[in-house]
Amino acid sequence: xxxxxxxxxxxxxxxxxxxxxxxxxxxxxxxxxxxxxxxxxxxxxxxxxxxxxxxxxxxxxxxxxxxxxxxxxxxxxxxxxxxxxxxxxxxxxxxxxxxxxxxxxxxxxxxxxxxxxxxxxxxxxxxxxxxxxxxxxxxxxxxxxxxxxxxxxxxxxxxxxxxxxxxxxxxxxxxxxxxxxxxxxxxxxxxxxxxxxxxxxxxxxxxxxxxxxxxxxxxxxxxxxxxxxxxxxxxxxxxxxxxxxxxxxxxxxxxxxxxxxxxxxxxxxxxxxxxxxxxxxxxxxxxxxxxxxxxxxxxxxxxxxxxxxxxxxxxxxxxxxxxxxxx
Amino acid sequence: xxxxxxxxxxxxxxxxxxxxxxxxxxxxxxxxxxxxxxxxxxxxxxxxxxxxxxxxxxxxxxxxxxxxxxxxxxxxxxxxxxxxxxxxxxxxxxxxxxxxxxxxxxxxxxxxxxxxxxxxxxxxxxxxxxxxxxxxxxxxxxxxxxxxxxxxxxxxxxxxxxxxxxxxxxxxxxxxxxxxxxxxxxxxxxxxxxxxxxxxxxxxxxxxxxxxxxxxxxxxxxxxxxxxxxxxxxxxxxxxxxxxxxxxxxxxxxxxxxxxxxxxxxxxxxxxxxxxxxxxxxxxxxxxxxxxxxxxxxxxxxxxxxxxxxxxxxxxxxxxxxxxxxxxxxxxx
Numbered sequence: 001x002x003x004x005x006x007x008x009x010x011x012x013x014x015x016x017x018x019x020x021x022x023x024x025x026x027x028x029x030x031x032x033x034x035x036x037x038x039x040x041x042x043x044x045x046x047x048x049x050x051x052x053x054x055x056x057x058x059x060x061x062x063x064x065x066x067x068x069x070x071x072x073x074x075x076x077x078x079x080x081x082x083x084x085x086x087x088x089x090x091x092x093x094x095x096x097x098x099x100x101x102x103x104x105x106x107x108x109x110x111x112x113x114x115x116x117x118x119x120x121x122x123x124x125x126x127x128x129x130x131x132x133x134x135x136x137x138x139x140x141x142x143x144x145x146x147x148x149x150x151x152x153x154x155x156x157x158x159x160x161x162x163x164x165x166x167x168x169x170x171x172x173x174x175x176x177x178x179x180x181x182x183x184x185x186x187x188x189x190x191x192x193x194x195x196x197x198x199x200x201x202x203x204x205x206x207x208x209x210x211x212x213x214x215x216x217x218x219x220x221x222x223x224x225x226x227x228x229x230x231x232x233x234x235x236x237x238x239x240x241x242x243x244x245x246x247x248x249x250x251x252x253x254x255x256x257x258x259x260x261x262x263x264x265x266x267x268x269x270x271x272x273x274x275x276x277x278x279x280x281x282x283x284x285x286x287x288x289x290x291x292x293x294x295x296x297x298x299x300x301x302x303x304x305x306x307x308x309x310x311x312x313x314x315x316x317x318x319x320x321x322x323x324x325x326x327x
Numbered sequence: 328x329x330x331x332x333x334x335x336x337x338x339x340x341x342x343x344x345x346x347x348x349x350x351x352x353x354x355x356x357x358x359x360x361x362x363x364x365x366x367x368x369x370x371x372x373x374x375x376x377x378x379x380x381x382x383x384x385x386x387x388x389x390x391x392x393x394x395x396x397x398x399x400x401x402x403x404x405x406x407x408x409x410x411x412x413x414x415x416x417x418x419x420x421x422x423x424x425x426x427x428x429x430x431x432x433x434x435x436x437x438x439x440x441x442x443x444x445x446x447x448x449x450x451x452x453x454x455x456x457x458x459x460x461x462x463x464x465x466x467x468x469x470x471x472x473x474x475x476x477x478x479x480x481x482x483x484x485x486x487x488x489x490x491x492x493x494x495x496x497x498x499x500x501x502x503x504x505x506x507x508x509x510x511x512x513x514x515x516x517x518x519x520x521x522x523x524x525x526x527x528x529x530x531x532x533x534x535x536x537x538x539x540x541x542x543x544x545x546x547x548x549x550x551x552x553x554x555x556x557x558x559x560x561x562x563x564x565x566x567x568x569x570x571x572x573x574x575x576x577x578x579x580x581x582x583x584x585x586x587x588x589x590x591x592x593x594x595x596x597x598x599x600x601x602x603x604x605x606x607x608x609x610x611x612x613x614x615x616x617x618x619x620x621x622x623x624x625x626x627x628x629x630x631x632x633x634x635x636x637x638x639x640x641x642x643x644x645x646x647x648x649x650x651x652x653x654x655x656x657x658x659x660x
Contacts (some may be wrong), residue, residue, distance in 0.1 A: 134359065197599045265574050278473075
């Protein structure tokens with residue numbers, strides 16, 4: 001596995017300007033993403049986890065330029081994607097794909113499976129019309145669907161089959177990088193396992209890099225190379241899968257991990273959970289200093305005032321917390 | 328086997344049908360399940376397996392075109408299916424509390440949460456408005472909502488998802504029911520909030536001594552919460568066992584597949600999960616024979632023609648499974 005960064009994300013910020021009140025009389029800013037920096041390495045699965053509203057999906061969208069970044073850079077092949085307009089972005093779109101959560105609303109109900117999968121191939125001129133059927137059949141086989149499904153419509157398929165079609169469509173333009181935005185969250189447990197296996201198989205076969213956005217930590221632990229934990233628009237911790245799950249450093253990561261249930265009744269009954277009190281504060285008015293200080297069990301005076309630095313606590317293990325000392 | 332007298336809820340042979348263009352189709356087929364006094368039962372299954380419909384049918388809250396075709400449901404030795412509407416209204420929200428999955432659609436958006444909490448208290452317990460208000464504050468405090476005196480004035484949209492779900496639980500608990508039925512109450516919530524709610528229900532169960540039915544698709548979530556688990560597949564009970572027994576020694580191939588599908592700590596990184604192939608049958612389009620046969624690794628000829636019965640497979644009779652292959656294993660042993 002190459003350790004070269006495929007994408008370099010530097011100080012990425014995304015603010016949404018909204019209007020509140022019954023008549024939209026109050027302007028406000030949603031701090032969806034603040035100062036996020038990370039490298040996505042070639043061939044890895046980098047997962048982003050966190051509670052709803054923590055900015056993990058916004059990160060995926062902003063990297064792909066589906067949201068315009070407020071500031072910061074996304075470097076891919078030496079080009080800053082955030083500076084590109086839609087037309088100049090187009091050639092990069094081929095390499096950078098996304099799979100969304102809900103396979104029901106992402107497929108056009110009036111297009112057959114074959115048309116949906118073939119569309120990006122024709123758009124990017126990757127095959128002639130004559131070769132198209134063969135290409136589509138090969139892609140469907142790749143995602144574990146019989147080629148005869150090409151003539152079916154989305155409503156004839158189950159949720160798991162639809163998600164396979166969505167994945168086939170993403171694969172159609174031979175991408176390097178796929179954002180999986182809660183790609184398996186809407187599926188039943190037994191189907192989830194099928195899609196996880198499929199994603200792993202495809203990664204091996206085509207050397208894909210994944211940004212895997214999910215809230216199910218058991219799944220994340222299973223498929224990730226590295227894991228980033230986000231809280232209220234900022235990265236709290238980023239480390240290799242084993243380091244993050246075995247020796248988490250940030251108090252938020254610790255609390256998050258302690259909330260994950262296991263399929264072991266005895267362990268579950270006896271374990272002491274570190275339960276976080278309260279809810280995530282509003283991203284409209286994030287707390288000063290460290291955004292986690294309002295719920296942090298070890299918050300100190302400095303946490304209320306100063307934003308903690310994003311630093312290497314150990315080699316390759318980044319964390320933003322005043323209570324954690326770097327080595 | 329648990330004595331029948333200790334059963335608070337005893338459902339026998341419950342069958343639910345839906346009207347389709349081609350006539351009635353069975354979506355829940357002869358379900359047997361029971362809940363003991365003070366017991367917590369987990370009902371597990373994937374979407375469309377009939378777990379929610381089964382519980383809704385107990386309260387006679389089934390949507391249009393879906394009805395109970397046969398079967399009994401005894402609650403405290405009275406058949407819920409035979410009660411008059413008037414009697415049933417006393418049970419709903421009174422002796423049986425219900426927590427629905429989606430608090431955004433289950434709460435009345437134009438009613439203050441204090442009033443929604445007071446409603447069952449005034450109706451079932453004959454409290455005055457003032458008493459009900461005080462009890463509503465108490466209930467909100469019980470479910471861990473800060474500042475309950477002010478919060479009773481709030482409308483549902485002013486609360487976060489976790490808070491709304493707590494309000495739903497408070498309404499379910501308002502009349503100190505003998506049985507609380509919770510239908511995926513934490514599915515829409517984040518893990519940290521989920522852990523808060525599970526802890527809350529554990530504490531309340533001990534304090535109030537009630538029985539709980541917890542409907543979910545998440546086997547990990549209920550591991551530390553329930554006493555017994557019933558696994559549903561395509562409208563039938565495929566396995567029923569005490570919780571430790573079920574996780575340590577699952578017998579039905581579907582339960583085994585389901586447990587194997589969940590990633591575990593001990594898994595090697597990026598290893599392939601043991602997934603179950605295929606997809607569950609659509610509700611109302613169940614195959615002949617065992618509904619799991621088309622996806623089952625152990626399926627034999629008989630599985631495709633005959634429906635296996637839910638039968639005891641342990642000496643004590645507390646572990647039951649509906650599978651021809653399991654039966655065979657026992658005879659061979």
